[in-house]
Amino acid sequence: MESYPSQSVALNVMDEPAPVLVRKRRPRHFLNARLLVLASLMRLAAWASLAGFAWCCVKMAVTKDQLFGYYGLGLVGFFLLVQVVAFAMSRSLSCPLCHCSVLHSKSCRKHQRARNYFHLGHLFSVVLDVLFRRAFSCMYCGTEFRLKK
Numbered sequence: 001m002e003s004y005p006s007q008s009v010a011l012n013v014m015d016e017p018a019p020v021l022v023r024k025r026r027p028r029h030f031l032n033a034r035l036l037v038l039a040s041l042m043r044l045a046a047w048a049s050l051a052g053f054a055w056c057c058v059k060m061a062v063t064k065d066q067l068f069g070y071y072g073l074g075l076v077g078f079f080l081l082v083q084v085v086a087f088a089m090s091r092s093l094s095c096p097l098c099h100c101s102v103l104h105s106k107s108c109r110k111h112q113r114a115r116n117y118f119h120l121g122h123l124f125s126v127v128l129d130v131l132f133r134r135a136f137s138c139m140y141c142g143t144e145f146r147l148k149k
């Protein structure tokens with residue numbers, strides 16, 4: 001019986017795993033960066049006003065002062081106003097690759113590379129990244145974006 005050296009060489013090559021070359025790509029530039037920063041600031045202000053409302057409720061319950069109730073109602077009104085404006089602004093902020101809205105968290109599956117700080121939600125992580133890192137990753141496709149040119 002004849003031996004086939006070329007086949008044995010091919011089998012040896014198949015046994016060894018091929019080296020995986022991972023090339024780190026520079027994050028893409030997000031075109032509408034100013035609007036994204038403004039919408040993120042509004043989202044953060046809305047969440048802060050909600051926290052302020054909770055603080056006013058606790059303060060009103062402890063001190064029995066109705067003034068904190070009025071402050072709390074004002075904060076709820078501010079929250080609703082800012083949320084509506086931020087929602088309208090962020091509708092035009094979509095990922096150029098997957099066309100999903102960057103500042104809307106839907107119930108669909110998120111990308112495994114999407115950040116989720118402290119398990120407070122992907123939207124919270126995007127807002128923090130935009131405001132403090134000047135870069136973010138799309139929660140749906142995982143693409144890295146930078147805000148600077």
Ligand SMILES: [Zn+2]
Pocket residue numbers: 095096097098099100138139140141142143
């Ligand atoms: Zn995307």
